Amino acid sequence: MVVEGLRKTYRTRRGVQVAVAGLDMTVPRGGVHGFLGPNGAGKTTTIRMLLGLIAADSGRATIFGHPVPEELPQVVDRVGAIVEQPRFFPAFTGRQNLRLLAQGIGIPTPKVDEVLEQVGLGGRGRDRFGGYSLGMKQRLAVAATLLKDPDLLVFDEPTNGLDPAGIHEIRATMRGLADQGRTVLVSSHILSEVQLVADTVSIIGRGRLLAEGSVAELLRVAGGGALRVAVGEPGRAADLLRERGWGVEPTPEGRLLVTGGPADPAELTRALADQGLWVRELTPVQSDLESYFLHLTADEHLGRAQHEEVRDEAAAG
Numbered sequence: 067m068v069v070e071g072l073r074k075t076y077r078t079r080r081g082v083q084v085a086v087a088g089l090d091m092t093v094p095r096g097g098v099h100g101f102l103g104p105n106g107a108g109k110t111t112t113i114r115m116l117l118g119l120i121a122a123d124s125g126r127a128t129i130f131g132h133p134v135p136e137e138l139p140q141v142v143d144r145v146g147a148i149v150e151q152p153r154f155f156p157a158f159t160g161r162q163n164l165r166l167l168a169q170g171i172g173i174p175t176p177k178v179d180e181v182l183e184q185v186g187l188g189g190r191g192r193d194r195f196g197g198y199s200l201g202m203k204q205r206l207a208v209a210a211t212l213l214k215d216p217d218l219l220v221f222d223e224p225t226n227g228l229d230p231a232g233i234h235e236i237r238a239t240m241r242g243l244a245d246q247g248r249t250v251l252v253s254s255h256i257l258s259e260v261q262l263v264a265d266t267v268s269i270i271g272r273g274r275l276l277a278e279g280s281v282a283e284l285l286r287v288a289g290g291g292a293l294r295v296a297v298g299e300p301g302r303a304a305d306l307l308r309e310r311g312w313g314v315e316p317t318p319e320g321r322l323l324v325t326g327g328p329a330d331p332a333e334l335t336r337a338l339a340d341q342g343l344w345v346r347e348l349t350p351v352q353s354d355l356e357s358y359f360l361h362l363t364a365d366e367h368l369g370r371a372q373h374e375e376v377r378d379e380a381a382a383g
């Protein structure tokens with residue numbers, strides 16, 4: 067999925083509200099892609115535009131190479147989404163609820179047991195929906211989206227209101243779906259909920275892309291590319307690395323913290339090995355992604371100021 071310059075404004079009684087301000091985003095095929103941003107960043111608005119539920123003011127988006135919303139009918143069968151709390155009948159079992167849905171869209175009923183199994187509700191399908199935990203209810207919603215066997219799943223804040231066990235269940239379900247080769251796009255304002263399961267993420271704020279890439283890559287960027295190295299003769303190793311112009315600080319536990327070093331850690335290992343110094347351990351320093359996320363999205367209040375400006379302009383016009 068590729069999004070380019072997507073924009074959406076709302077006219078409110080107080081003026082014009084910019085919900086999505088020229089968003090660019092790339093969601094690779096296969097894997098879990100976290101769509102992250104603080105409350106009000108524009109995640110739901112973006113997802114609604116991608117699914118053709120609301121119209122964009124401008125910009126473009128493609129799903130499986132098809133421009134949407136124009137060619138949505140061509141891809142709609144390959145896309146499953148949970149955007150709002152799905153409604154099920156509390157007095158019916160999970161299985162009965164899904165059977166009803168399956169009949170409605172012409173899916174053979176054996177598929178129902180298959181999708182229940184896929185979300186780990188195989189043993190609970192014959193229990194009343196009303197008695198399900200929140201996590202089970204949410205997993206039933208996921209099961210419903212799987213009836214069509216979609217290649218792309220879009221979940222808007224699927225862990226909202228769930229307890230840690232429920233969050234864990236949903237995470238495991240998403241991982242399982244991605245491991246089957248599907249693409250899962252999941253939005254959240256809580257990075258830690260997604261960090262553990264996402265392969266790649268887009269971080270947005272004020273309707274714009276702030277950072278994008280694999281979780282490992284972003285962790286590296288957040289850590290400033292520093293490497294922690296355990297090596298024999300750390301004193302000699304430090305001198306050698308400094309000669310190359312890299313920053314080296316000994317750590318209290320006898321390791322070396324290398325900053326401004328090579329993009330490829332192999333270069334560092336080779337430089338040391340050439341001098342008979344063997345690296346026992348080499349770890350990219352991962353600053354906490356949560357702090358990075360907070361840092362990136364910290365100027366959210368600036369966004370408010372920008373919105374006010376637009377509003378003033380609108381009022382003046």
Ligand SMILES: Nc1ncnc2c1ncn2[C@@H]1O[C@H](COP(=O)(O)OP(=O)(O)OP(=O)(O)O)[C@@H](O)[C@H]1O
Nearest residue numbers: 076078083085104105106107108109110111112255
């Ligand atoms: N129908 C609407 N009318 C007016 N403003 C809207 C409308 N929908 C969204 N907005 C505004 O657009 C901005 C983006 O909202 P959106 O719901 O897309 O954010 P979000 O990232 O999904 O946030 P959350 O995590 O709180 O759901 C917000 O400032 C919101 O108030």
